Every structure is written in C-alpha cells, then in structure tokens.
Amino acid sequence: MPASAMKVYFLIAECSLSYAKNIQKTKIMNEQIQSILNENGTKTSKIRKLLALGLTRRQVADLVANGNYGFVQNVYKRMMQGVADTAAQAAAAIAPALDYTFNRNFGVEIEACNCTRDRLARELTAAGISVQVEGYNHTDHADHWKLVTDASLCGNDTFELVSPILHGEQGLEELEKVCWVLDLCEVRVNDSCGLHVHMDAAEFDLATWKNLILTYKRLEGVIDRFMPRSRRNNRYCKGLTAVTEATINHAATIGQLRAAFNNNRYHKVNLEAYARHRTVEFRQHGGSTNFTKMSAWIHFLAKMIIFAKQGMVRTGTTLQNIPFLTDSEKLYFSLRTKKLAV
Numbered sequence: 001m002p003a004s005a006m007k008v009y010f011l012i013a014e015c016s017l018s019y020a021k022n023i024q025k026t027k028i029m030n031e032q033i034q035s036i037l038n039e040n041g042t043k044t045s046k047i048r049k050l051l052a053l054g055l056t057r058r059q060v061a062d063l064v065a066n067g068n069y070g071f072v073q074n075v076y077k078r079m080m081q082g083v084a085d086t087a088a089q090a091a092a093a094i095a096p097a098l099d100y101t102f103n104r105n106f107g108v109e110i111e112a113c114n115c116t117r118d119r120l121a122r123e124l125t126a127a128g129i130s131v132q133v134e135g136y137n138h139t140d141h142a143d144h145w146k147l148v149t150d151a152s153l154c155g156n157d158t159f160e161l162v163s164p165i166l167h168g169e170q171g172l173e174e175l176e177k178v179c180w181v182l183d184l185c186e187v188r189v190n191d192s193c194g195l196h197v198h199m200d201a202a203e204f205d206l207a208t209w210k211n212l213i214l215t216y217k218r219l220e221g222v223i224d225r226f227m228p229r230s231r232r233n234n235r236y237c238k239g240l241t242a243v244t245e246a247t248i249n250h251a252a253t254i255g256q257l258r259a260a261f262n263n264n265r266y267h268k269v270n271l272e273a274y275a276r277h278r279t280v281e282f283r284q285h286g287g288s289t290n291f292t293k294m295s296a297w298i299h300f301l302a303k304m305i306i307f308a309k310q311g312m313v314r315t316g317t318t319l320q321n322i323p324f325l326t327d328s329e330k331l332y333f334s335l336r337t338k339k340l341a342v
Contacts, residue, residue: 029053032053033050033053033055033063036049036050036053037063037064043064043065043071044075046064047060047064047065047071047072047075047076048075048079050063050064051072051075051076051079057069057072057073057076060072098306098307098310098324099306100302100303100306100324101168102168102169102172102298102299102302102303103167103168103169104167104168104199104200104302104305105165105166105167105168105171105199105200106165106166106167106171106197106198106199106200106298106302107140107162107163107164107165107166107197107198107279108162108163108166108175108195108196108197108198108294108298109160109161109162109163109194109195109196109197109198110160110161110162110163110178110182110195110287110288110289111150111152111153111158111159111160111189111192111193111194111195111196111287112158112159112160112161112182112187112188112189112193112287112289113153113154113155113156113157113158113159113187113188113189113190113193114155114156114157114186114187114188115157115159115182115185115186115187116157117133117147117157117159118133119185120147120159120161120181120182120185120187121133121147123181123184123185124145124178124181127177127180127181128177129145129174129177129178129181130143130144130145130164131144131145131146131147132144132145132146132147133146133147134146134147134148135148135149136148136149136150136151138276138277140164140165140277141164141165142164142165143164144164145161145162145163145164145178146161146162147159147160147161147162148160148162152192152236153192153193154190154191154192155188155190155192161178161182163175163178172295172298175291175294175295176291176295179289179290179291179294182289183289187289188289189286189287189288189289190287191228191230191286192287193286193287194231194236194237194283194284194285194286194287195285195286195287195288195293195294195297196281196282196283196285197281197282197285197297197298197301198273198277198279198280198281198282199279199280199281199282199301199302199305200278200279201273201274201278201279201280202278204274204280206251206252206253206254206257208305208308208309209254209257209271210248210249210251210257210312211307211308211309211310211311211312212269212280212304212305212308212312213240213243213248213257213269213271214245214248214312215304215307215308215312215313216240216268216269216304217240217243217245217248218312218313218314218315218316218317219313219317219322220239220240220241220268222317222318222319222322223268223284225319225337225340225341226319226333226336226337226340227284227285227286227340228286228340229340230286231284231285231286235266236266236283237266237267237268237283237284238264238266238267238268239267239268240267240268240269243260243261247260248260254271254274257271258271258272258274258275265281266283267283268282268283268284269281269282269283270282270283280305282301285297296329296332296333299329300325300329300333303324303325304324306324307323307324319333319334319337320334
C-alpha cells in the first residue's frame with residue numbers, strides 16, 4: 001500500500017475513534033442529565049447540579065424552569081457567591097494573621113477656637129509640650145508643635161494646632177497630654193472645624209494605594225454614619241462617590257490616582273499630601289479635643305492601612321464585618337453611630 005494511502009487510512013481510523021469517543025461522552029452526559037431530572041430533589045438542587053455538570057444557564061432554564069432564565073440566573077449568582085466566600089475563607093485560613101501593632105509615623109491637625117494662640121502656647125509649654133506660634137505654613141517639624149491661623153474657621157480666637165511627626169503609641173501619649181491642655185484652656189470646636197490625620201505613606205506601593213482608596217470608598221457609608229453630618233460631604237472633605245472603581249483600578253501610577261481626584265486635596269482621602277509630605281491625609285473626622293475620639297479614629301486608619309497591604313474589603317461590608325476592627329472597636333463606632341443618628 002502506498003505511503004499516502006496509509007496516511008489516509010490512519011486518519012480515517014483516528015477520526016472514527018474520536019467520533020466514537022464523542023458519542024460515548026454524549027451518551028454518558030445525557031444519562032447524567034436524565035438522572036438529575038428524575039431526582040426527587042428541589043428545582044434549585046437540580047439547577048445547581050446541571051450547572052455544575054457544565055450545561056449553560058439557557059439549557060438549564062429550558063430543561064428545569066420552563067424557560068425561566070431569570071430564576072436560573074439567581075441560582076447561578078448564589079452559587080458563584082458561595083464559591084467566592086469559600087475561596088475567601090480558604091485564603092484567610094492560609095494567610096498569616098496580620099500584625100496590627102500601631103508603630104506608624106503620623107501627625108494631626110486640630111482645628112478649634114475659644115483660646116488665643118499665645119495662651120495655648122504658654123499652657124502647652126508649661127505642660128512640657130514644645131510648641132511655637134507661627135504664621136500659616138505647610139512646613140513639617142520633627143521637634144515641636146505649631147500654632148497657626150486658618151482662614152476657613154469660624155468663631156472667636158480660632159487656630160490650628162499642628163503636631164510634629166509622631167510615632168505610634170508613644171505619639172498617642174503625647175497627643176493625650178495635648179488634649180489635657182486643650183481641656184484646661186476650655187478650647188471648643190464647631191462645624192467649621194476638623195481633625196486631619198496624616199499617616200506615613202512613604203513605603204506604599206501602587207497596590208496598597210488602590211486597596212486603601214477602594215476600602216475607604218466601600219466603607220464610606222459606614223464611616224459617614226459615625227461622623228457628624230457636617231463632615232459627610234463638604235467643600236473641605238468631599239466624598240469619593242465621583243471617583244469610580246474602574247478609574248482607580250486602571251491607574252498605572254500614583255500620579256494617575258491623584259488625577260482621579262482632580263489633584264484636589266479637599267477630599268476625605270487626600271492623595272496630594274503624598275507629593276508634599278509623603279503621607280496620606282484623612283480629612284473627614286470632625287473637630288475634637290477629645291482624646292478617646294482621636295485615638296479611636298487614628299487606630300481605625302492605621303489598621304485600615306495595614307489591611308490594605310494585603311487586600312481590600314468587599315462591597316457592602318457592614319461595620320460589624322470590618323475585618324481589621326476588634327469587637328470593642330466595633331462597639332465604640334456602633335455607639336457613635338447611634339449617637340449621631342439622633
């Protein structure tokens with residue numbers, strides 16, 4: 001037999017074998033489908049099994065739901081959500097527990113009124129806090145607090161008290177002493193005042209920036225509810241609604257992320273601070289002289305940053321499901337939510 005004829009012979013044989021295998025597979029598939037359809041289980045159970053077998057949603061709808069594609073689609077969505085939840089749980093079990101110890105450099109800007117800058121400077125100095133009265137500026141200091149003016153504030157004897165670079169829990173101890181002095185001087189706040197918190201962002205990579213922004217954006221509704229109404233969306237701390245997740249995800253540089261915010265610092269999360277201070281600034285918290293409130297918010301932000309280094313929260317995350325908060329922290333913010341809902 002010529003070589004060419006031999007090739008044709010083997011090709012025919014190979015095709016015949018392949019055809020036979022396909023016929024056998026189809027037969028087995030049909031038997032499995034019929035077996036599922038004959039079960040006494042629920043319609044939902046049958047839909048799940050047929051989808052798992054590899055049938056399309058349209059095919060399953062025709063077989064089980066009298067062509068009701070929407071019903072099958074809802075079952076499919078629940079199946080996919082279950083798969084996602086299982087994967088997330090498995091990842092959480094494998095991933096090492098995050099260390100939320102607060103050891104990050106940070107700084108605060110306390111906007112307030114009802115005390116002259118000279119008097120406050122004297123009392124802070126007497127309490128062992130290094131402070132200087134200065135004109136309005138954006139200069140960072142490592143060795144002293146500064147008292148400056150702020151034209152955006154309303155009230156008598158307004159001021160902005162800006163911390164030096166503080167470090168972790170030791171920095172919070174110094175902040176608490178400052179709050180004692182603010183109380184002594186009967187410092188007050190009003191709706192024009194805010195508490196701005198800077199967190200060191202020098203080591204952030206692009207993924208951390210994206211995770212952080214998306215986490216804040218997805219938690220924005222939760223955060224809004226434990227903030228005063230005056231801080232939920234005003235000209236000095238605009239919301240993140242206008243910044244789409246697609247825009248954030250498509251950004252290839254920190255510059256493109258900043259552009260997504262129109263290079264405007266007056267947002268709840270201010271990326272412009274990175275260019276000037278190598279920090280990320282959180283501007284949403286209302287003005288306060290209360291150390292408990294300040295400390296709770298600072299810890300919240302610090303933990304959110306640590307969490308952002310490995311991921312982001314899911315859309316629709318509730319206060320009770322925020323993964324980086326302890327039970328006592330959830331209780332605190334829950335009580336704040338109740339109080340501010342009145």
